Amino acid sequence: MMKRREFLQKAGMGVAVGVSVARIESLNAPKGLTLAEQLGFRKEDRLLILHADDLGMCHAVNVASIKGLTEGVVTCGSVMVPCPWFPEIAAWARNNPDADLGLHLTLNSEWQYYRWRPVSPWDKVKGLIDREGFMWRDVASVRENAKAEEVEMELRAQIERALEFGMKPTHIDTHMGTCFSRPDFFEVYVRLGAEYGILPMLPAPNPQILAMAKQLGIDYQPIAVRLKQQGFVFIDNLVTGGSGNTLEERRKSYYEIIRNLPSGVSEIILHLSTDDPEIRAITGAWQYRYHEFLIFTDRETRKFIESEGIKLIGYRHLAELWRRQTRK
Template sequence: MRLICLPILLFAAGAIYAQQPSIASRLGYPDNARLLIIHADDLGMAHSENQASIIGLENSPVNSASIMVPCPWFPEIAAYARSNKQADLGLHLTLNSEWKHYKWGPVSSRDAVASLLNKQGYFYATVDSTVQKAKPGEVELELRNQVKKAYEAGIDVTHLDAHMRAALSTPEFIAAYMRVGKEFGLPLLLPRRVLEYDHPEINALFDENTVLMDGIHTVVPEDYRKGPEKYYDSLMKNLPPGLHSLQIHLAYDNDEMQAITVDHPDWGASWRQADFDYFTSDAFRQLLEAEDIILVTYRELRDKISRAE
Protein backbone atom coordinates (compact mmCIF):
# COMPACT_ATOMS: atom_id res chain seq x y z
CA MET A 1 0.00 0.00 0.00
CA ARG A 2 2.77 2.49 0.82
CA LEU A 3 4.29 2.27 -2.66
CA ILE A 4 0.90 3.13 -4.11
CA CYS A 5 0.14 5.98 -1.71
CA LEU A 6 3.35 7.98 -2.19
CA PRO A 7 2.73 9.07 -5.78
CA ILE A 8 -0.92 9.64 -5.02
CA LEU A 9 0.02 11.94 -2.17
CA LEU A 10 2.54 13.76 -4.33
CA PHE A 11 -0.03 14.20 -7.06
CA ALA A 12 -2.56 15.41 -4.49
CA ALA A 13 -0.13 18.01 -3.14
CA GLY A 14 0.52 19.39 -6.61
CA ALA A 15 -3.16 19.18 -7.53
CA ILE A 16 -4.15 21.24 -4.52
CA TYR A 17 -1.83 23.98 -5.71
CA ALA A 18 -2.84 23.72 -9.35
CA GLN A 19 -6.50 24.15 -8.43
CA GLN A 20 -6.02 27.15 -6.14
CA PRO A 21 -6.25 30.75 -7.38
CA SER A 22 -2.86 32.43 -7.61
CA ILE A 23 -1.36 34.05 -4.54
CA ALA A 24 -1.57 37.37 -6.37
CA SER A 25 -5.30 37.06 -6.97
CA ARG A 26 -5.93 35.94 -3.40
CA LEU A 27 -4.18 39.10 -2.23
CA GLY A 28 -6.24 41.23 -4.64
CA TYR A 29 -3.65 41.76 -7.40
CA PRO A 30 -3.58 40.72 -11.09
CA ASP A 31 -2.28 37.24 -11.82
CA ASN A 32 0.72 38.69 -13.64
CA ALA A 33 1.74 40.98 -10.78
CA ARG A 34 5.35 40.98 -9.61
CA LEU A 35 5.05 40.65 -5.84
CA LEU A 36 8.06 41.13 -3.59
CA ILE A 37 8.86 40.91 0.12
CA ILE A 38 12.10 42.75 0.95
CA HIS A 39 13.13 40.82 4.01
CA ALA A 40 15.89 41.63 6.52
CA ASP A 41 17.32 38.56 8.26
CA ASP A 42 19.14 38.08 11.57
CA LEU A 43 17.42 40.55 13.90
CA GLY A 44 18.30 39.71 17.48
CA MET A 45 21.82 38.68 16.54
CA ALA A 46 23.41 42.00 17.49
CA HIS A 47 22.58 45.56 18.52
CA SER A 48 23.98 46.79 15.20
CA GLU A 49 21.72 44.39 13.28
CA ASN A 50 18.68 45.49 15.25
CA GLN A 51 19.30 49.21 14.85
CA ALA A 52 20.09 49.14 11.13
CA SER A 53 17.12 46.86 10.44
CA ILE A 54 14.75 49.12 12.37
CA ILE A 55 15.93 52.11 10.31
CA GLY A 56 15.38 50.04 7.18
CA LEU A 57 11.87 49.03 8.22
CA GLU A 58 10.86 52.56 9.17
CA ASN A 59 12.57 54.61 6.45
CA SER A 60 13.02 52.50 3.34
CA PRO A 61 11.22 49.99 1.10
CA VAL A 62 12.42 47.16 3.36
CA ASN A 63 9.06 45.87 4.57
CA SER A 64 9.66 42.68 6.53
CA ALA A 65 12.21 41.11 8.87
CA SER A 66 12.75 38.06 11.05
CA ILE A 67 14.10 37.58 14.53
CA MET A 68 16.56 35.00 15.87
CA VAL A 69 15.01 34.02 19.19
CA PRO A 70 18.06 32.25 20.75
CA CYS A 71 20.42 35.19 20.21
CA PRO A 72 21.76 37.65 22.80
CA TRP A 73 20.00 40.76 21.47
CA PHE A 74 16.57 39.12 21.25
CA PRO A 75 15.19 41.12 24.24
CA GLU A 76 15.92 44.42 22.49
CA ILE A 77 14.11 43.53 19.27
CA ALA A 78 11.28 41.89 21.22
CA ALA A 79 10.74 45.20 23.03
CA TYR A 80 10.64 46.98 19.66
CA ALA A 81 8.10 44.45 18.35
CA ARG A 82 5.83 44.98 21.37
CA SER A 83 5.87 48.74 20.78
CA ASN A 84 5.45 48.51 17.00
CA LYS A 85 2.66 46.04 16.40
CA GLN A 86 2.36 47.07 12.75
CA ALA A 87 5.88 45.87 11.93
CA ASP A 88 6.04 42.75 9.79
CA LEU A 89 8.24 40.64 12.05
CA GLY A 90 8.58 36.89 11.84
CA LEU A 91 11.07 34.40 13.22
CA HIS A 92 14.37 33.36 11.67
CA LEU A 93 14.22 29.85 13.13
CA THR A 94 17.74 29.07 14.26
CA LEU A 95 19.58 25.75 14.35
CA ASN A 96 23.16 26.99 13.79
CA SER A 97 25.67 29.31 15.43
CA GLU A 98 28.13 30.13 12.66
CA TRP A 99 30.45 32.87 13.95
CA LYS A 100 33.94 32.17 15.26
CA HIS A 101 33.76 33.61 18.79
CA TYR A 102 30.10 34.66 19.12
CA LYS A 103 27.86 31.73 20.00
CA TRP A 104 24.37 30.76 21.08
CA GLY A 105 22.43 27.61 21.87
CA PRO A 106 18.84 26.42 22.09
CA VAL A 107 15.89 27.86 23.95
CA SER A 108 14.91 24.27 24.85
CA SER A 109 16.62 22.45 27.69
CA ARG A 110 19.90 21.09 26.41
CA ASP A 111 19.16 17.52 27.42
CA ALA A 112 15.97 17.60 25.33
CA VAL A 113 17.79 18.66 22.14
CA ALA A 114 21.24 17.18 22.69
CA SER A 115 21.61 16.11 19.05
CA LEU A 116 21.56 19.77 17.98
CA LEU A 117 24.60 20.70 20.07
CA ASN A 118 28.36 20.46 19.78
CA LYS A 119 30.68 19.50 22.64
CA GLN A 120 30.64 23.06 24.00
CA GLY A 121 26.82 23.09 24.20
CA TYR A 122 26.28 25.49 21.29
CA PHE A 123 24.51 24.91 17.99
CA TYR A 124 26.81 23.55 15.28
CA ALA A 125 28.56 26.14 13.12
CA THR A 126 27.67 24.44 9.84
CA VAL A 127 24.46 23.10 8.38
CA ASP A 128 26.30 19.96 7.29
CA SER A 129 26.99 19.06 10.92
CA THR A 130 23.36 19.70 11.85
CA VAL A 131 22.16 17.47 9.02
CA GLN A 132 24.52 14.68 10.04
CA LYS A 133 23.75 14.71 13.76
CA ALA A 134 20.40 16.36 14.54
CA LYS A 135 17.35 14.19 15.18
CA PRO A 136 14.23 15.47 13.37
CA GLY A 137 12.10 15.20 16.49
CA GLU A 138 14.54 17.39 18.41
CA VAL A 139 14.65 19.86 15.51
CA GLU A 140 10.87 20.14 15.67
CA LEU A 141 10.89 20.60 19.45
CA GLU A 142 13.42 23.42 19.24
CA LEU A 143 11.59 25.17 16.38
CA ARG A 144 8.31 24.99 18.28
CA ASN A 145 9.89 26.32 21.47
CA GLN A 146 11.40 29.27 19.62
CA VAL A 147 7.92 30.21 18.39
CA LYS A 148 6.48 29.81 21.88
CA LYS A 149 9.20 32.03 23.36
CA ALA A 150 8.48 34.74 20.79
CA TYR A 151 4.78 34.72 21.65
CA GLU A 152 5.60 34.79 25.35
CA ALA A 153 7.73 37.89 24.67
CA GLY A 154 4.70 39.63 23.14
CA ILE A 155 5.71 39.44 19.47
CA ASP A 156 2.87 39.33 16.93
CA VAL A 157 4.67 36.76 14.76
CA THR A 158 3.82 37.12 11.07
CA HIS A 159 5.82 34.24 9.54
CA LEU A 160 8.60 31.70 9.89
CA ASP A 161 11.79 31.27 7.89
CA ALA A 162 15.01 29.32 8.31
CA HIS A 163 18.41 30.67 9.34
CA MET A 164 21.05 29.38 6.90
CA ARG A 165 18.14 27.35 5.45
CA ALA A 166 18.97 24.63 7.96
CA ALA A 167 15.29 23.76 8.51
CA LEU A 168 15.00 23.25 4.75
CA SER A 169 18.04 20.98 4.44
CA THR A 170 16.39 17.54 4.66
CA PRO A 171 12.86 16.27 3.94
CA GLU A 172 12.44 15.35 7.60
CA PHE A 173 13.46 18.83 8.75
CA ILE A 174 11.11 20.39 6.17
CA ALA A 175 8.22 18.33 7.51
CA ALA A 176 9.03 19.48 11.06
CA TYR A 177 9.21 23.11 9.88
CA MET A 178 5.88 22.80 8.06
CA ARG A 179 4.17 21.20 11.06
CA VAL A 180 5.25 24.06 13.31
CA GLY A 181 4.03 26.62 10.79
CA LYS A 182 0.67 24.88 10.45
CA GLU A 183 0.32 24.58 14.24
CA PHE A 184 0.57 28.36 14.66
CA GLY A 185 -1.19 29.34 11.42
CA LEU A 186 1.90 31.05 10.03
CA PRO A 187 3.17 31.30 6.45
CA LEU A 188 6.63 29.90 5.83
CA LEU A 189 9.48 30.84 3.57
CA LEU A 190 8.98 27.74 1.46
CA PRO A 191 10.16 27.27 -2.13
CA ARG A 192 7.81 25.84 -4.74
CA ARG A 193 10.27 23.00 -5.36
CA VAL A 194 9.05 21.25 -2.19
CA LEU A 195 6.18 20.00 -4.34
CA GLU A 196 8.76 17.75 -6.02
CA TYR A 197 9.59 15.82 -2.84
CA ASP A 198 8.30 12.26 -2.79
CA HIS A 199 7.97 12.30 0.98
CA PRO A 200 4.72 11.34 2.74
CA GLU A 201 5.08 13.68 5.71
CA ILE A 202 5.63 16.71 3.47
CA ASN A 203 2.91 15.80 1.00
CA ALA A 204 0.35 15.31 3.76
CA LEU A 205 0.91 18.86 5.05
CA PHE A 206 -0.12 20.73 1.89
CA ASP A 207 -3.54 22.36 1.85
CA GLU A 208 -5.27 25.47 0.52
CA ASN A 209 -3.61 27.58 3.25
CA THR A 210 -0.07 26.70 2.18
CA VAL A 211 2.01 29.56 0.76
CA LEU A 212 4.82 28.75 -1.66
CA MET A 213 7.36 31.20 -3.01
CA ASP A 214 7.93 31.43 -6.76
CA GLY A 215 11.38 32.84 -6.06
CA ILE A 216 13.68 33.15 -3.03
CA HIS A 217 16.59 35.45 -3.77
CA THR A 218 19.76 36.49 -1.97
CA VAL A 219 23.15 37.75 -3.08
CA VAL A 220 25.88 35.11 -2.80
CA PRO A 221 29.64 35.65 -2.47
CA GLU A 222 30.35 35.36 -6.19
CA ASP A 223 27.79 38.05 -7.00
CA TYR A 224 28.80 40.18 -4.04
CA ARG A 225 32.40 40.33 -5.22
CA LYS A 226 31.18 41.66 -8.58
CA GLY A 227 29.29 44.41 -6.75
CA PRO A 228 26.06 43.70 -4.85
CA GLU A 229 24.28 46.64 -6.47
CA LYS A 230 24.69 44.95 -9.88
CA TYR A 231 22.97 41.83 -8.59
CA TYR A 232 20.13 43.74 -6.97
CA ASP A 233 19.59 46.07 -9.93
CA SER A 234 19.44 43.10 -12.30
CA LEU A 235 17.07 41.22 -10.03
CA MET A 236 14.63 44.11 -9.88
CA LYS A 237 14.72 44.64 -13.64
CA ASN A 238 14.22 40.96 -14.43
CA LEU A 239 11.89 39.83 -11.64
CA PRO A 240 9.24 37.57 -13.18
CA PRO A 241 5.56 37.54 -12.18
CA GLY A 242 4.76 35.69 -8.99
CA LEU A 243 5.52 35.87 -5.28
CA HIS A 244 9.16 36.49 -4.40
CA SER A 245 11.19 37.01 -1.23
CA LEU A 246 14.50 38.87 -1.27
CA GLN A 247 16.61 37.98 1.77
CA ILE A 248 18.98 40.77 2.86
CA HIS A 249 21.13 41.57 5.91
CA LEU A 250 21.24 45.07 7.39
CA ALA A 251 23.83 46.16 9.93
CA TYR A 252 26.52 48.78 10.44
CA ASP A 253 30.18 48.16 9.73
CA ASN A 254 31.19 49.05 13.27
CA ASP A 255 33.34 47.55 16.01
CA GLU A 256 30.56 45.26 17.22
CA MET A 257 29.85 43.69 13.83
CA GLN A 258 33.53 43.49 12.92
CA ALA A 259 34.20 41.54 16.13
CA ILE A 260 31.22 39.23 15.61
CA THR A 261 32.11 38.43 12.00
CA VAL A 262 35.89 38.20 12.39
CA ASP A 263 37.51 35.85 9.85
CA HIS A 264 34.14 35.57 8.10
CA PRO A 265 34.13 38.10 5.23
CA ASP A 266 31.09 36.63 3.50
CA TRP A 267 27.95 38.06 5.10
CA GLY A 268 30.28 40.04 7.37
CA ALA A 269 30.20 43.62 8.63
CA SER A 270 31.06 45.38 5.37
CA TRP A 271 28.60 43.16 3.45
CA ARG A 272 25.77 44.16 5.81
CA GLN A 273 26.68 47.84 5.60
CA ALA A 274 26.59 47.56 1.80
CA ASP A 275 23.08 46.08 1.99
CA PHE A 276 21.98 48.87 4.32
CA ASP A 277 23.39 51.55 2.02
CA TYR A 278 21.75 50.06 -1.08
CA PHE A 279 18.27 49.40 0.28
CA THR A 280 17.93 52.73 2.08
CA SER A 281 19.04 54.69 -1.00
CA ASP A 282 16.84 56.94 -3.12
CA ALA A 283 18.15 55.11 -6.19
CA PHE A 284 16.65 51.81 -5.00
CA ARG A 285 13.31 53.41 -4.19
CA GLN A 286 13.20 54.93 -7.67
CA LEU A 287 14.10 51.61 -9.28
CA LEU A 288 11.24 49.84 -7.51
CA GLU A 289 8.80 52.47 -8.72
CA ALA A 290 10.11 52.35 -12.28
CA GLU A 291 9.75 48.56 -12.39
CA ASP A 292 6.18 48.62 -11.01
CA ILE A 293 7.03 45.98 -8.41
CA ILE A 294 4.35 45.53 -5.75
CA LEU A 295 5.59 45.14 -2.18
CA VAL A 296 3.60 42.71 -0.07
CA THR A 297 4.09 41.51 3.50
CA TYR A 298 3.91 38.26 5.36
CA ARG A 299 1.17 39.81 7.48
CA GLU A 300 -1.00 39.90 4.36
CA LEU A 301 -0.11 36.30 3.57
CA ARG A 302 -0.83 35.23 7.14
CA ASP A 303 -4.18 36.96 7.47
CA LYS A 304 -5.54 36.40 3.95
CA ILE A 305 -4.17 32.93 3.17
CA SER A 306 -2.54 31.01 6.03
CA ARG A 307 -5.39 31.80 8.44
CA ALA A 308 -8.16 32.02 5.86
CA GLU A 309 -11.23 29.97 6.66
Protein backbone atom coordinates in the same frame (compact mmCIF):
# COMPACT_ATOMS: atom_id res chain seq x y z
CA MET B 1 30.12 27.40 7.42
CA MET B 2 26.95 27.84 5.40
CA LYS B 3 24.53 30.68 5.86
CA ARG B 4 20.84 30.40 4.85
CA ARG B 5 21.69 32.11 1.56
CA GLU B 6 24.43 29.60 0.79
CA PHE B 7 22.21 26.63 1.65
CA LEU B 8 19.43 27.94 -0.57
CA GLN B 9 21.91 28.38 -3.40
CA LYS B 10 23.00 24.77 -3.01
CA ALA B 11 19.34 23.77 -2.96
CA GLY B 12 18.85 25.38 -6.35
CA MET B 13 16.80 28.26 -4.96
CA GLY B 14 19.10 30.92 -6.35
CA VAL B 15 22.47 31.54 -7.94
CA ALA B 16 24.67 34.21 -6.40
CA VAL B 17 26.13 35.39 -9.69
CA GLY B 18 24.61 37.94 -12.02
CA VAL B 19 20.84 37.88 -11.75
CA SER B 20 20.19 35.37 -8.97
CA VAL B 21 16.51 34.65 -9.52
CA ALA B 22 15.14 31.12 -9.43
CA ARG B 23 12.09 30.83 -11.67
CA ILE B 24 9.85 28.61 -9.58
CA GLU B 25 6.72 27.07 -11.07
CA SER B 26 3.64 28.19 -9.20
CA LEU B 27 1.42 25.92 -7.19
CA ASN B 28 -0.72 28.87 -6.16
CA ALA B 29 -3.46 28.52 -8.76
CA PRO B 30 -6.79 27.28 -7.39
CA LYS B 31 -9.51 27.77 -10.00
CA GLY B 32 -6.87 29.15 -12.36
CA LEU B 33 -5.87 32.04 -10.11
CA THR B 34 -2.23 32.97 -9.64
CA LEU B 35 -0.89 33.90 -6.20
CA ALA B 36 -0.87 37.55 -7.27
CA GLU B 37 -4.56 37.33 -8.20
CA GLN B 38 -5.40 35.62 -4.91
CA LEU B 39 -3.78 38.58 -3.16
CA GLY B 40 -5.98 41.01 -5.09
CA PHE B 41 -3.50 42.03 -7.79
CA ARG B 42 -3.40 41.40 -11.53
CA LYS B 43 -1.90 38.24 -12.98
CA GLU B 44 0.87 40.21 -14.67
CA ASP B 45 1.80 42.27 -11.60
CA ARG B 46 5.27 41.92 -10.12
CA LEU B 47 5.09 41.71 -6.33
CA LEU B 48 8.23 41.86 -4.20
CA ILE B 49 8.97 40.86 -0.62
CA LEU B 50 12.19 42.46 0.66
CA HIS B 51 13.03 40.28 3.66
CA ALA B 52 15.71 41.01 6.28
CA ASP B 53 17.15 37.89 7.94
CA ASP B 54 19.01 37.54 11.25
CA LEU B 55 17.28 40.19 13.39
CA GLY B 56 18.29 39.69 17.01
CA MET B 57 21.73 38.36 16.09
CA CYS B 58 23.52 41.49 17.29
CA HIS B 59 22.87 45.17 17.94
CA ALA B 60 24.29 46.31 14.59
CA VAL B 61 21.87 44.04 12.73
CA ASN B 62 18.94 45.27 14.81
CA VAL B 63 19.73 48.94 14.21
CA ALA B 64 20.14 48.46 10.46
CA SER B 65 17.08 46.25 10.07
CA ILE B 66 14.83 48.61 12.02
CA LYS B 67 15.97 51.48 9.83
CA GLY B 68 15.39 49.35 6.74
CA LEU B 69 11.84 48.62 7.91
CA THR B 70 10.97 52.16 8.98
CA GLU B 71 12.91 54.34 6.53
CA GLY B 72 13.90 52.04 3.69
CA VAL B 73 12.14 49.61 1.38
CA VAL B 74 12.50 46.49 3.54
CA THR B 75 9.00 45.06 3.99
CA CYS B 76 9.52 42.35 6.61
CA GLY B 77 12.10 40.33 8.50
CA SER B 78 12.66 37.37 10.79
CA VAL B 79 14.10 37.16 14.30
CA MET B 80 16.64 34.73 15.81
CA VAL B 81 15.29 33.92 19.27
CA PRO B 82 18.39 32.17 20.75
CA CYS B 83 20.69 35.13 20.03
CA PRO B 84 21.93 37.64 22.64
CA TRP B 85 20.18 40.67 21.14
CA PHE B 86 16.77 39.03 20.77
CA PRO B 87 15.27 40.95 23.75
CA GLU B 88 16.05 44.26 22.04
CA ILE B 89 14.25 43.42 18.81
CA ALA B 90 11.39 41.75 20.70
CA ALA B 91 10.86 44.97 22.67
CA TRP B 92 10.82 46.95 19.43
CA ALA B 93 8.29 44.50 17.96
CA ARG B 94 6.02 44.92 20.99
CA ASN B 95 6.13 48.69 20.58
CA ASN B 96 5.58 48.44 16.82
CA PRO B 97 2.83 45.82 16.43
CA ASP B 98 2.32 46.64 12.75
CA ALA B 99 5.89 45.58 11.94
CA ASP B 100 5.90 42.48 9.73
CA LEU B 101 8.27 40.22 11.68
CA GLY B 102 8.55 36.45 11.74
CA LEU B 103 10.85 33.95 13.43
CA HIS B 104 14.12 32.83 11.86
CA LEU B 105 14.05 29.38 13.48
CA THR B 106 17.62 28.68 14.50
CA LEU B 107 19.51 25.39 14.87
CA ASN B 108 23.02 26.70 14.07
CA SER B 109 25.55 29.08 15.57
CA GLU B 110 28.02 29.62 12.75
CA TRP B 111 30.47 32.36 13.77
CA GLN B 112 33.96 31.71 15.11
CA TYR B 113 33.70 33.46 18.48
CA TYR B 114 30.21 34.94 18.68
CA ARG B 115 28.08 31.93 19.64
CA TRP B 116 24.70 31.04 21.11
CA ARG B 117 23.04 28.03 22.72
CA PRO B 118 19.60 26.42 22.50
CA VAL B 119 16.63 27.97 24.27
CA SER B 120 15.61 24.49 25.51
CA PRO B 121 17.24 22.86 28.57
CA TRP B 122 20.61 21.81 27.24
CA ASP B 123 20.46 18.31 28.73
CA LYS B 124 17.27 17.67 26.74
CA VAL B 125 18.72 18.60 23.33
CA LYS B 126 22.26 17.20 23.42
CA GLY B 127 22.14 16.41 19.71
CA LEU B 128 21.90 20.13 18.95
CA ILE B 129 25.07 21.04 20.87
CA ASP B 130 28.70 20.80 19.77
CA ARG B 131 31.74 20.06 21.93
CA GLU B 132 32.05 23.72 22.88
CA GLY B 133 28.50 23.74 24.26
CA PHE B 134 26.99 25.85 21.48
CA MET B 135 24.75 25.04 18.54
CA TRP B 136 26.53 23.37 15.65
CA ARG B 137 28.23 25.67 13.16
CA ASP B 138 27.15 23.81 10.02
CA VAL B 139 24.00 22.21 8.67
CA ALA B 140 25.57 18.78 8.14
CA SER B 141 26.42 18.40 11.84
CA VAL B 142 22.83 19.10 12.85
CA ARG B 143 21.56 16.67 10.25
CA GLU B 144 23.96 13.97 11.46
CA ASN B 145 23.59 14.42 15.23
CA ALA B 146 20.15 15.79 16.09
CA LYS B 147 16.97 13.84 16.70
CA ALA B 148 13.69 15.11 15.30
CA GLU B 149 12.33 15.17 18.86
CA GLU B 150 15.15 17.51 19.88
CA VAL B 151 14.52 19.74 16.89
CA GLU B 152 10.83 19.92 17.75
CA MET B 153 11.56 20.73 21.40
CA GLU B 154 13.93 23.53 20.43
CA LEU B 155 11.80 25.08 17.71
CA ARG B 156 8.77 24.95 19.97
CA ALA B 157 10.79 26.61 22.74
CA GLN B 158 11.84 29.39 20.36
CA ILE B 159 8.25 30.03 19.29
CA GLU B 160 7.03 29.99 22.90
CA ARG B 161 9.78 32.38 23.99
CA ALA B 162 8.90 34.81 21.21
CA LEU B 163 5.24 34.71 22.25
CA GLU B 164 6.19 35.20 25.91
CA PHE B 165 8.13 38.32 24.88
CA GLY B 166 4.98 39.70 23.28
CA MET B 167 5.81 39.06 19.65
CA LYS B 168 3.08 38.21 17.14
CA PRO B 169 5.03 36.50 14.34
CA THR B 170 3.65 36.72 10.83
CA HIS B 171 5.72 33.80 9.54
CA ILE B 172 8.54 31.36 10.21
CA ASP B 173 11.58 30.52 8.12
CA THR B 174 14.78 28.62 8.78
CA HIS B 175 18.28 29.90 9.53
CA MET B 176 20.78 28.38 7.10
CA GLY B 177 18.01 26.17 5.69
CA THR B 178 18.54 23.54 8.37
CA CYS B 179 14.84 22.72 8.74
CA PHE B 180 14.88 21.64 5.09
CA SER B 181 17.87 19.33 5.51
CA ARG B 182 16.03 16.18 6.66
CA PRO B 183 12.50 14.92 6.00
CA ASP B 184 11.64 14.67 9.69
CA PHE B 185 13.01 18.18 10.37
CA PHE B 186 10.87 19.54 7.54
CA GLU B 187 7.79 17.77 8.90
CA VAL B 188 8.37 19.36 12.31
CA TYR B 189 8.83 22.80 10.72
CA VAL B 190 5.55 22.68 8.77
CA ARG B 191 3.59 21.04 11.58
CA LEU B 192 4.63 23.64 14.15
CA GLY B 193 3.69 26.41 11.75
CA ALA B 194 0.23 24.89 11.37
CA GLU B 195 -0.12 24.25 15.10
CA TYR B 196 0.72 27.83 16.07
CA GLY B 197 -1.02 29.39 13.09
CA ILE B 198 2.22 30.94 11.82
CA LEU B 199 2.82 30.71 8.07
CA PRO B 200 5.95 28.70 7.16
CA MET B 201 8.06 30.02 4.29
CA LEU B 202 7.79 27.45 1.49
CA PRO B 203 9.38 27.65 -1.97
CA ALA B 204 7.38 26.23 -4.85
CA PRO B 205 9.26 23.31 -6.43
CA ASN B 206 11.44 23.69 -9.48
CA PRO B 207 13.61 20.92 -10.95
CA GLN B 208 16.70 22.00 -9.01
CA ILE B 209 14.86 22.09 -5.69
CA LEU B 210 13.27 18.73 -6.39
CA ALA B 211 16.68 17.23 -7.18
CA MET B 212 18.27 18.63 -4.03
CA ALA B 213 15.34 17.51 -1.91
CA LYS B 214 15.67 14.02 -3.36
CA GLN B 215 19.33 13.92 -2.32
CA LEU B 216 18.21 14.74 1.23
CA GLY B 217 15.57 12.04 1.14
CA ILE B 218 12.65 14.44 0.67
CA ASP B 219 10.13 13.71 -2.09
CA TYR B 220 9.10 17.35 -2.25
CA GLN B 221 6.69 17.38 -5.20
CA PRO B 222 3.87 15.33 -3.59
CA ILE B 223 4.51 17.08 -0.28
CA ALA B 224 4.12 20.47 -1.95
CA VAL B 225 0.94 19.37 -3.72
CA ARG B 226 -0.53 18.07 -0.47
CA LEU B 227 0.38 21.23 1.44
CA LYS B 228 -1.12 23.34 -1.33
CA GLN B 229 -4.34 21.35 -1.07
CA GLN B 230 -4.33 22.15 2.64
CA GLY B 231 -4.11 25.87 1.87
CA PHE B 232 -0.39 26.54 2.35
CA VAL B 233 1.11 29.35 0.28
CA PHE B 234 4.29 29.03 -1.81
CA ILE B 235 6.68 31.79 -2.91
CA ASP B 236 6.74 31.91 -6.72
CA ASN B 237 10.32 33.20 -7.11
CA LEU B 238 13.18 33.31 -4.60
CA VAL B 239 16.26 35.54 -4.84
CA THR B 240 19.13 34.69 -2.53
CA GLY B 241 21.34 37.72 -3.04
CA GLY B 242 23.30 39.97 -5.33
CA SER B 243 26.88 39.70 -6.52
CA GLY B 244 29.89 42.01 -6.49
CA ASN B 245 32.45 43.17 -3.95
CA THR B 246 32.05 46.94 -3.95
CA LEU B 247 28.96 48.93 -3.00
CA GLU B 248 28.34 50.04 -6.57
CA GLU B 249 28.85 46.53 -7.98
CA ARG B 250 26.28 45.18 -5.54
CA ARG B 251 23.87 48.03 -6.18
CA LYS B 252 24.08 47.35 -9.92
CA SER B 253 23.52 43.63 -9.29
CA TYR B 254 20.43 44.20 -7.14
CA TYR B 255 18.97 46.69 -9.59
CA GLU B 256 19.45 44.17 -12.38
CA ILE B 257 17.75 41.50 -10.27
CA ILE B 258 14.80 43.80 -9.59
CA ARG B 259 14.56 44.92 -13.21
CA ASN B 260 14.30 41.30 -14.38
CA LEU B 261 11.82 40.01 -11.81
CA PRO B 262 9.03 37.97 -13.41
CA SER B 263 5.35 38.35 -12.69
CA GLY B 264 4.10 36.85 -9.44
CA VAL B 265 5.46 36.99 -5.90
CA SER B 266 9.23 37.21 -5.52
CA GLU B 267 11.26 37.35 -2.32
CA ILE B 268 14.74 38.83 -1.99
CA ILE B 269 16.63 37.67 1.10
CA LEU B 270 18.67 40.46 2.71
CA HIS B 271 21.15 40.64 5.58
CA LEU B 272 21.52 44.19 6.90
CA SER B 273 24.01 45.69 9.34
CA THR B 274 25.49 49.02 10.25
CA ASP B 275 29.28 49.37 10.12
CA ASP B 276 30.70 49.25 13.62
CA PRO B 277 33.31 47.29 15.64
CA GLU B 278 30.71 44.76 16.78
CA ILE B 279 29.81 43.41 13.34
CA ARG B 280 33.44 43.63 12.15
CA ALA B 281 34.44 41.37 15.05
CA ILE B 282 31.68 38.87 14.30
CA THR B 283 32.18 38.30 10.56
CA GLY B 284 34.76 39.08 7.93
CA ALA B 285 31.90 39.52 5.46
CA TRP B 286 30.47 42.48 7.37
CA GLN B 287 30.84 44.80 4.37
CA TYR B 288 28.25 42.86 2.34
CA ARG B 289 25.70 43.35 5.11
CA TYR B 290 26.61 47.03 5.30
CA HIS B 291 26.27 47.39 1.53
CA GLU B 292 22.78 45.89 1.64
CA PHE B 293 21.87 48.30 4.44
CA LEU B 294 23.04 51.27 2.35
CA ILE B 295 21.31 50.08 -0.83
CA PHE B 296 17.94 49.27 0.70
CA THR B 297 17.71 52.44 2.81
CA ASP B 298 18.64 54.66 -0.15
CA ARG B 299 15.79 56.79 -1.54
CA GLU B 300 17.06 56.09 -5.04
CA THR B 301 16.30 52.40 -4.56
CA ARG B 302 12.69 53.20 -3.71
CA LYS B 303 12.45 55.43 -6.78
CA PHE B 304 13.93 52.68 -8.93
CA ILE B 305 11.47 50.07 -7.65
CA GLU B 306 8.57 52.44 -8.28
CA SER B 307 9.85 53.21 -11.78
CA GLU B 308 9.79 49.49 -12.54
CA GLY B 309 6.14 49.27 -11.53
CA ILE B 310 6.91 46.72 -8.82
CA LYS B 311 4.58 46.52 -5.83
CA LEU B 312 6.10 45.88 -2.40
CA ILE B 313 4.36 43.43 -0.07
CA GLY B 314 5.25 41.51 3.08
CA TYR B 315 4.54 38.18 4.70
CA ARG B 316 1.50 39.59 6.46
CA HIS B 317 -0.25 39.61 3.07
CA LEU B 318 0.56 35.92 2.55
CA ALA B 319 -0.34 34.99 6.12
CA GLU B 320 -3.78 36.56 5.79
CA LEU B 321 -4.36 34.64 2.55
CA TRP B 322 -3.22 31.41 4.23
CA ARG B 323 -5.62 31.89 7.11
CA ARG B 324 -8.50 32.51 4.72
CA GLN B 325 -7.67 29.38 2.74
CA THR B 326 -7.27 27.14 5.78
CA ARG B 327 -10.64 28.28 7.15
CA LYS B 328 -12.41 26.94 4.06
